[in-house]
Amino acid sequence: MSPWSVLAAAMTAGTAVSLIGQAYPTLAPYIRTDLGLSLAAVGLLNTYIYLGTMLGSLPSGWLTDKLGSRTVMVAGALAGAGLAITIALVAKSQWMFIPFLFLVGLVVASATPAGSQAVAQSFPPERRGLVIGLRQMAVPLGGALAAALLPAVAHLTNWRWASVVTAIIAVLAALIAVRLYHEQPPRKPLPKSTFPGLGQVLRERNILLAATAGVTLPTGQFVMITYLILFLKERYGVPELTGAALLTAAQFAGAFSRVFWSWLSDRMGGQRKPLLVMMVGLAGICALVLAWLPPGTPLLLKALIVVLYGATALGWQGLHFSLLTELSPPGWEGRVVGFGLVFTSIGIASAPPLFGLLVDFSNNYALGWIAQAAVFGIGALLLSSIVEKPHG
Secondary structure (H helix, E strand, O other), X not given: OOHHHHHHHHHHHHHHHXXXXXXXXXXXXXXXXXXXXXXXXXXXXXXXXXXXXXXXXXXHHXXXXXXXXXXXHHHHHHHHHHHXXXXXXXXXXXXXXXXXXXXXXXXXXXXXXXXXXXXXXHOOHHHHHHHHHHHHOHHHHHHHHHHHHHHHHHHXXXXXXXXXXXXXXXXXHXXXXXXXXXXXXXXXXXXXXXXXXXXXXXXOHHHHHHHHHOOOOOHHHHHHHHHHHHHHHHHHOOOHXXXXXXXXXXXXXXXXXXXXXXXXXXXXXXXXXXXHHHHHHHHHHHHHHHHOOOOOOOHHHHHHHHHHHHHHHOOOHHHHHHHHHHHOOOOOHHHHHHHHHHHHHHHHHHHHHHHHHXXXXXXXXXXXXXXXXXXXXXXXXXXXXXXXXXXX
């Protein structure tokens, strides 16, 4: 079996799971109208999803190490499809809607440990940054697909039919993954005496720093997914579908930039930290530009800034999960990536509602974007303290 087939399977399943995870924040304007949500409550859409992801991350990593990445990958896509259909049928109020978002988060937790382990074990170390970056393209590709497709479906019908569309895509993705990926026999286990305990692994300084920095890294991405369309409409009068097009462009920029940064890190000797620190700093600068962008700014310039923000604020995943994988002891990649995903889930869950509260409190989006820039600054400081393992 070609390792590129493994990568294609991981990307296909990961894109479908990402589509489901990002569908409901992307559909926020339609859900807000239907269920009567406040701006802060819109931010809670992501919070409930990623509370589920936070609690499901370590179990998903453990299941990946025990059952294999193929099983977890396919089961996650099928479970997500079932949830998307159920939400469309029974979520008639926000109180019925919220518990299902938590379950969606449990499904989202399956994709990153399984996909990262699958490609890390299928490719040699000198290509690891590139292929994990390609696998992590699934996250913004799912978001781009959500932004490009779901608002149009909701506009023509309603957001519930858009949810059904995500389920159909997830079933097709699971079938493709089963066809492409036939898992190799498990590697010979290490002697027990050389195998560290979970507590020891998760207390290791560099793993802990990389994981903790993960709280800050996804905040810009999910604030953008949740609020960009609303921000552009309420601040500049940009129509929803035009805002969705800009969000789609930013998601594609993020998808391709994370591959570029990961490829570049391989070419620079396999060191992930320097590019991560630089990228997070640039994302902070972009957030400050959004804070101070005057109302009369031409649409083309708005689009350029949004795309640049997408290329930096969304470009972290490949490098971050490559770093966690390489800091991990052999055979523990799923659990260490799952541990890191706990922290990224905290950032994802907390950032959108806090951003919404700041905007509600100040009646100005600028304070939210300035706070976002400060969060990126903290992330850059934490990442700069990591000591990477030597490569080559």
